[in-house]
Structures are given as structure tokens and as C-alpha cells.
Amino acid sequence: MKLMPCPVHGERNIAEFVCKGPVLSMPSATHGSPQLWARYLFLAENKAGIIDEWWLHTASGMWFVARRDTTCDEILQTWSIEAYRKERRKKQKTTAQR
Amino acid sequence: MKRIDHSVDNNQRDKSKKWGLWIDRKRELSFRFQGRRYKGFEGDSLASALAASGVSVFSRSFKYRRKRGIFSLNAADTNTLVRVDAMPNLFAERVSLREGLSAQAQQLLRFNPLFVLNFLSRFLPAGFYYRSFFRPRGAWMLWERVFRRVAGIGVLSQRKVAHHALPRYDKAYGFFELVVVGGGLAGMTAATKAARLGVRTLLVEREQRLGGDGFEEEFAPSPSQNTLSQKIPAQKIPAGLPAALTVMTGAQASGLFADRFLAVVEEKKRRLHKIRAQACIVATGAFELPAVFRNNDLPGVMLASAARRLKRRYGVVVGRKPVIFTANAFGYRLALDFLALGIKPVVLDPRPVPHIPDALSIRDHHIVCANGVALIEAVGKGRIEGVKAKIAGSEHVFPCDSLCIAVGFAPAAELLVQGGCELGYDATHHCQRLQSLSEGLHAVGAVAGLFDPAKVRHHAEKTAETVARALKSRRTQKTEARNKARNKPQNKLQNKLQNTLPAAALCDDGAQNWHDPVFSHPRGKEFVDLDEDLQISDLHDSVRDGYDSMQLVKRYTTLGMGVSQGRHSNINGLRIVSRLTEEDPARLGLSTVRPPAAPESFGMLAGRSFQPLRLSPMHRRHTQAGAKTMVAGAWLRPAYYPPSQQPSAKEVRSIVEREALAVRNSVGMIDVTTLGGIDVYGEDAAEFVDRLYCWSYKKQLVGRARYLLMTDEAGVVADDGVCCRFAPDHLYLTTTTGGSDAVYRALLFWRSQWNLKVEVSNSTAAFAGVNVAGPFAREMLEGLCEGVDLSREAFPYMGVREGRVAGCRARLLRVGFVGELGYEIHVPFAEGEALWDALMQHGKRWQMIPFGVEAQRLLRLEKGHIIIGQDTDGLTLPHEAEMGWAVSRKKPFFIGKRPIEIQVERGITKRLTGFTLPARHRDDLPKECNLVMHEGAIDGRVTSIAYSPTLRKIVGLAYASRSRKTLDIQLDSGRSLQATIVPLPFYDPEGARQKI
DSSP, X not given: OOEXXXXXXXXXXXXXXXXXXXXXXXXXXXXXXXXXXXXXHTOOOOOSSEEEEEEEETTTTEXXXXXXXXXXXXXXXXXXXXXXXXXXXHHHHHHHHO | OEEOOHHHHHHOOSGGGOSOTTOEEEEEEEEEETTEEEEEEETOBHHHHHHHTTOOOOEEOTTTOOEEOOSOOSSOSGGGEEEETTEEEEEGGGSBOOTTOXXXXXXXXXXXXXXXXXXXXXXXXXXXXXXXXXXXXXXXXXXXHHHHHHOSSSOOOOOOOOGGGSOOOEEEEEEEEEEEEOOSHHHHHHHHHHHHTTOOEEEEESSSSSOTTTOOGGGOOSOOSOHHHHHTTTOSSOSSOOTTEEEEESOEEEEEETTTEEEEEETTTTEEEEEEEEEEEEOOOEEEOOOBOBTTTXXXXXXXXXXXXXXXXXXXXXXXXXXXXXXSHHHHHHHHHHHHTTOOOEEEEOSSSOOHHHHHHTGGGXXXXXXXXXXXXXXXXXXXXXXXXXXXXXXXXXXXXXXXXXXXXXXXXXXXXXXXXXXXXXXXXXXXEEEEOOTTEEEOGGGGTOOSHHHHHHHHHXXXXXXXXXXXXXXXXXXHHHHSOTTSOEEOOOOOOOOOOOOHHHHOSSOOSOSOOBOOOTTOOBEEETTTTEEHHHHHHHHHTTOOSHHHHHHHHOTTOSTTTTTTTHHHHHHHHHHHHTOOHHHHOOOOOOXXXXXXXXXXXXXXOOOOOBOOTTHHHHHHTTOEEEEETTEEEEEEOOSSSSOOHHHHHHHHHHHHHHHHHSOEEEEOTTSEEEEEESTTHHHHHHHHBSSOOTTOOTTBEEEEEEEOTTSOEEEEEEEEEEETTEEEEEEOTTTHHHHHHHHHHHHHHSOOSOEEEEOGGGEEEEEEESTTHHHHHHTTEXXXXXXXXXXXXXBEEEEEETTEEEEEEOOOTTSSSEEEEEEEGGGHHHHHHHHHHHHGGGTOEEOOHHHHHHHHHHTTOOOTTTTOOTTOOTTTTTOGGXXXXXXXXXXXXXXXXXXXXXXXXXXXXXXXXXXXXXGGOOOTTOEEEETTEEEEEEEEEEEETTTTEEEEEEEESSOOSEEEEEOTTSOEEEEEEEOSOSSOTTOHHHHO
């Protein structure tokens, strides 16, 4: 069984976790076009490469983000939600500065 | 075959050359095989004891029913499969001999009428199965009957065994820093070395004793410093081991899964170990490869390693007149073994010129030794009597009583390959070789290509040191990670990929593998795969028919699909196919290796499972009342309460109807503990619920309940329940029985997404619940409630109150799922039984009875209330289930809002419709899921249907597209039935009864 490096509990059996799917941002609930919503809901990108996913540690009820390489099913890094947001903001800043 | 004489044994001055290391000659055991009595020694296996008693035939082959005897003695072929007591398919070499053991062959041994297939083999080529599927038409129907009788190995006993007498299989979990698989020289060296360096190590060995095949004193002239290895022959598990070392013998590592998760099967103890290792050293050794020639399956033909095992472990010599066909040092060493016993073997070597060291090793013994030998066939009736070979163009016959084959090895790398390591074909040495290792996996010994004991020891120790170092740095890394702040990203602790494979040059010790041990014969019967009775011509057929890659050859011919899983056949099969297709064997590749690495018993797979059932605190009362239970999600719930033990289907119907009528006419109660309960606290609690569910809750008054309908992000109905507002900042949500976990997870997820001041707590397991329903519910409860005014004005329909019922702190919800005046009472879980008892006692005056889930389903159907998951599916929109009223149009947002809007704009095409049928159809009621047809096409389906005793007609729900007067329901029989469409609900459309 695979191990998941949970940001709080350390390495645990993957059976303790549930995956929700990739981190995506929801289209607008008021104006989002049917096409946009259809893509969000049904047309999964199914990328071969590195993706960020939502995972839940069921025993503790904690959601977090894991970065996974889908080509070799290797979990590269995990973040608590706060840490993930912080990292994203930092990244946005640096891209904005450029 | 014969046991080596005691005197011979005593003559051996050199203790290390003692034959029969595993047996205790002082303790004789008697046992039976095929009803006949035999004798053996303590420490013998069934196979060795039978061999010592001169039994050479153990079984008949799979397809042609040819006689078969010991071949590999390595639990890797079907030849020695026997039945012991009721247990079929046991390897005789793995059955430890015990007093009074009784074993049976799995087929008729002496005269087997199906042996006729041997002579009909021409008409039963490979791919016969496949072809008979297609041509001639209908042939398969005919053949199937024959195949079903003939095919398969072993028969399961169908004798009924009392449940308590069944063997118990169990599971255990283990955690080690290092697991070493294989307790031969390499494994033992690596394990002790690592343990000495302080690594918590587990050594797994599949045989009952450590030692393996490579561990032979003569290979290592200088006495080893390794105390473990010195002590092996003397006792089972050596004393004086480092404390960090755990040894498990008689345990087969049968699977290596992601992140070094091992399945270790201990058949004798009936236990499956699931072991997590941080690193794994595989020392599983190598399998000896057979040669392919005519009649290579005759009893008496065996691998040299089998002969050596028989002799070293059990003191059994395979013959007085042996022939050794060999192209490597192992065969010559076997010759020396024979010579030590005063037996002169004939050595046949296919290598055109003598290999100097090998030839020198037997030079002084004056035995027949020929080079450039090509085998023609083995001759003999029922067992080997001679070997026919071609030497320098002329044919020779060597009379013999056994033929030992030593032409090469294949690494036993199943576990490593499962773990992602690459195994390739080394064309210079004509063998398989590990190309790369995956993270945390290492290989030592013969599996890594090393055979020389000195090299093996050195490499095993070096590998153990490397692993110990890596584990130590990992330990420090772990402590550092623990000390880090919580919100720092967590990196996977890396088991650094360290390539500990020996250099290819090291492995080059004298070409152990003869490149071409395949000798075809015009009359066939050269078996490539002994398990599946495959001859060279079968592979020819496969390639000729176009199935010419190894994956296809495997499927066409079943090459490597037998018990040995291609251990003996894959390499030779590869060589043959590569010659036929003129393709490089390295490019042809081999078929995928999957777990298990060795056969496992069904009991081990079934074993004890961890599927806990949840029980309500009132469960004891239900069983005492004789309730028939049913599984609902993770729970066991009472379905109905039959007065007799085994009610007939008709009686069940009347019981359910009686329970339902009691609710309609007086009062009944049902255990609703299984419903999920989630408390939402905080300033933004109402806002949070408002965003999650379809209706609006922000303005919900304290003390009121409101229906909850949840849709997922695609707008599909996901769950329903009731939202109770106990305080401005405290909402209590109920969920369906099966949906509580999913809803809770969704709540947690969205809570983490939105920056709201809200806390969510799953209180499903905190509350027991009872629904008291019926016209007399209020009257009955009045005497039991404290601090709650139950009057119509003070506690209206869809009101919620907190108070005490029968002394228990309770939440009361006035809801009407069953369509009558009713109160859901939620009390602390531990007080559930007390509440139940008090209600039962108090309700006697009103003839209150408990009702089960079946009656509840009937009651809610009369009311037209849907059950999520039964009346909806994974595509149902709220509007399709006629729940559009519970979807707010004013709210700017809720989960699923936009997708619902989009689809409603496009138009809803199917709707949940109520229908009725006259009561006379009671006995052939349409089933739930029967189709609704319209003009010959499928229009929808029936989702719920039952006879309503209150309305005296059949009522049901079905999906249908257009509004029509009647529904055309197609029954299982194909007949169709016209049902009348009626508006919902069927019962009490004004809802007056629940509001009284």
C-alpha cells in the first residue's frame, strides 16, 4: 500500500485518505457559461505530469493539497491549506513582478 | 531413489559434508500415500520421504496425463501437487512429515484412462480452446462439457464442515526498518550485518529452515565469521542473534506493493502478515532452468538442484546410475557429490570443448565425461531407463536410473519486478539480469547474479552497510521534519535511490547458462512447460498463427500460466520463439509478473476481514423482539418484526402492512439512530448551510426545522435531511443513513474553501434517535416529556425543541417523513436503550408497536416522499425528482446552482411520476427497476412500488418523460401493464394528518 506524507500526521497508509480530484477554480455561479461549467465538471484534463490534488485524511477530517506526478504515481509534496495558499500567493506575486 | 546409508554418512569425516542435514534419523515416522504405508524421518518432507521409499510417480500431468515425479523440489511445479486430508494442491516438498499423515495423489496414478490423450496430442494442439470457440459453429458447446470434467488440478472437498470446525485464517501487521526476503547465504549475511548495525530487521524464509541452496560449506572453505550461518544446520532458528533481528521461517513473501508493503504468507500458522518496510533486501536466489528434449518429463529426470536438495537436506540419493547433463560448474559439483558416495555418474556436456576448471574438478575420478553432446531423448516406460544422445555425429545410449540437468539459472526476481525493478535479457550470458532497482529495494545473492559464495558474502555485507547508512540518515530526516512548523510543506521522506547492484563484470563467473538447451525431436513430446504440457510444436503453431510476441504466445499457448508461472518455461520459451521469429530475445521481452509470487490458499485471501457493522444502542431490543435485520450503509437495522422465526414471503408482507397500519391508526415507533447528524456552530453557521444546500436557511427561525436538499457540484441530488435551528449560531443537520460520511466530508471541504466563521462536528455517533409517529403520538408522549409543551400551538409541525423525554436530555424534531403526526427524539447515544424501553413501556396503553424499515418505506411511499439513492440516481436533478420547490431561485449561490439553472433552461425531459395499479396485481407486482415503455422505446423506470393497505391499491413512483394518463410498465415476463398516473402524494394530499 502506498504511503501519503500527510502535512500533519506524517506518512500514513493511503487507505486513510480520500482524493477529491485536481485543484480547480469553480466558474462563476451566476454568469459561468454552460461550456465553462461543462469543462469544469466533466472534461477532466487527465494530465500526464505533475498535478495538485485535494486529499482528505478521513480519520482527522483534514483536507490538504498533494502534488503528484501522474506518470509514476509519486507524491512529491503536500501542504496544509494555509501553507498552500501562502505559496500560491507568493507565486502570483513573483509572476506579477516579472 | 534411496536413502543414503547411515554407515556411509558416518564415514564422512568432514562434518560439513554430512548428508541429510534436515532429518533426524532417530525419530521414525510412518505415513500413508495412496493408502499404502511408508516410513520417513522427523524433518522429512512428504516428497523426500516418498523419494526415499522409492516412489517416483507423484502425479499425472495436466493435459496428457503423463506420469510425473520430482522435478524441481522447489515448490514451483505441478508435478508434486498432492492432497492431504481435505486440502488439495499442496506441494509435497512443503508438506512436513508427521506421524500418521495421509496423502493422496490428485489423479489416478497407475492406470489413467485419460492417458489416451497422450497419443491424441496431435489433435489437441495449443490454442485448441480458442479455436473451438469459433469453428465449427457450436463446437464449444460440445467441448465445454468435456473440458469442464477434464480440466483443472485438484478437487475441492464439498463436504460440509461445521462453521466452528473451519480453520481460522488471520492477519497480522508488522513494521520494520529492513525486511530481507530469503534466508540463504546472501540473505542471512545481509540480515545479520544490518541487525548488527542497529537496523530493526526481519528475515523471511519460505522453507522451514534457513540455509537455502547456495549455503554449502564446500563453497566456502574458510569458516565464516558469521555465527548465524554456522548455526543453521544444527537448529531451526539460530540462537545468539543480534537483538534487532527477527527471523520468520516457513513464510512466503508473496507480494511487494507500493512503498515496500509486503504480503508475507505463513500457511502453517494460517496467517497473512502485512509488513511495511523502509527498505527491502531481496535475496530470493535463482531458479534452475530445465533442458527441453523428448520425454524430459519422465520420472527420474530432474534438475540438478533438486538432486542436491534431496541429498543434502534429506540424505536421499537419486540413483545408482545417474547421468548428469550439464554445462556449468553446478553439474560438476553434483558429480563430485555422487562420487563422494561411491556412485559413478556419466557427465554429458553440451559445450563443444571441455571447460578447463570443470574438467579438472573430476579429472581424477575416471568417469565417463563427453563434450559436444546433443540430447535426443530420454527413454523409459513410466520412469527413465536411459538417455539417447548424439556425440560427434553418432548416437549413443546411456542406460541410467536418473538424469540430472544443470544448464543454467533464472533469477527469482518476482518480488523485485513487482516492486518496479527492471529485469532484462543479457544476451552475452544468455540469462536474465536485473537492470535497475527501484527506490528502497536491493538485491543480493543469486537474484543479483552472484553465485560465488565469497562474492555473495562480500556484496551482501556491503549492501547491508549501505542500507543501514541510508536508514540512519532517514531517521534524522524524520526527526527534523517533526521539529518543523506545521504549516511548512511536507516532502516525502526520500529513500535515496541507491544502486547496490553488483557490477556486471562481477557476475561473469563462467557462463552458468547454456545458450541453447533446446533439442527438438521429430516425434515431439519435448516439454517446454511441464505444468501445461506444452511442446515445442505448440510454440511453432502459435508463431505460425501470428501470435509471435511473448505476451501473445503466453495467451495462445498458456505458456507460463501454470503453477510455476513460467519460472521453468519462460526462458526456454523465449529462446524458441526468438529462434522462430529471428528476433533478439532481449527485444521480445517477457510477460508481466504479478502477485502472488507463490500459490496462496483461499482462506488466506478471505481470512478475517475488517468490515465493522454499526449497531444502534437499541439493537439488543430489536433482536430480543425477533426483528429481521437488514444492512443499511454501515448499519444493521430492523427490517420488520416477525412474530415467528421463518415467515413466508406472504407473511412478511402482512407483517409489514400491519406495522404500517398501526402507524396510520394508532402509534408506532422506529429506531432512526442511523440517520446522520451534523452540528454546525458559529456566527456564519446559517450562511454556511445556505451555501451548501439548495433551499434558503439564513432567515430560518430558531426553534424551526426546514427540509434540506443537497446537490453536488453538477447539480445532481446528493442527500437530504432536516435542518434544525436551535440557536442563531447553532444548526443541527440530519443526513440519510448512507450519506452521513460523504456529507460530512463535503461540509469539511467547503468549510476549508470558504473563509467563514463556522465549526462542523459529526455527531452521528453521539445521538440515538427514535421516531414516534401516529395519530396518538402526542397523547402518548405527553406523559413522558419534561420541559416541552407538545401542544399544537406551542410545538407546531416543523418545529424543534430541546427538553427531556423519559429523563433523557433530548432534541425533539416534529417532522413527518411517514405522513403522520410524529416526533423524532434524539438523545445521547448511551441513553438510547433506556429511552426505547421507557417508550415501549409507556406506549402499551396505546398499543404502540415498533416498526421496521420496510414499513417506513411503505409509509413514505404513500406520502410520495423520495428516498435518495432509490428514487434518484447519479444523474437526477432536483426538478426531475419533483423537488424543484426546495431549490431557491433567489440565492446568489449554492453548490450546484448554475448547473441546475443551465439544465432547467434547456428543459427537464423526465419527471418522477406517481402511479397506481388495482390491488389485484398484488401477486405479480412490477419490480423496482422494471422499465417504463413509450411507443416501443424505453422511457423510464419504476423506482418504488408497494401495495398500500391504507389506500387498498398499489402505489408506485416511476420516471417518465411526458405527462400522459397511463404508464406502460414492462414486467420481467415481458408482459406489459397499464398503470394510472395520479398526482402525488397518494395519501393525505393536504398534509393535514402531520399537522394535527
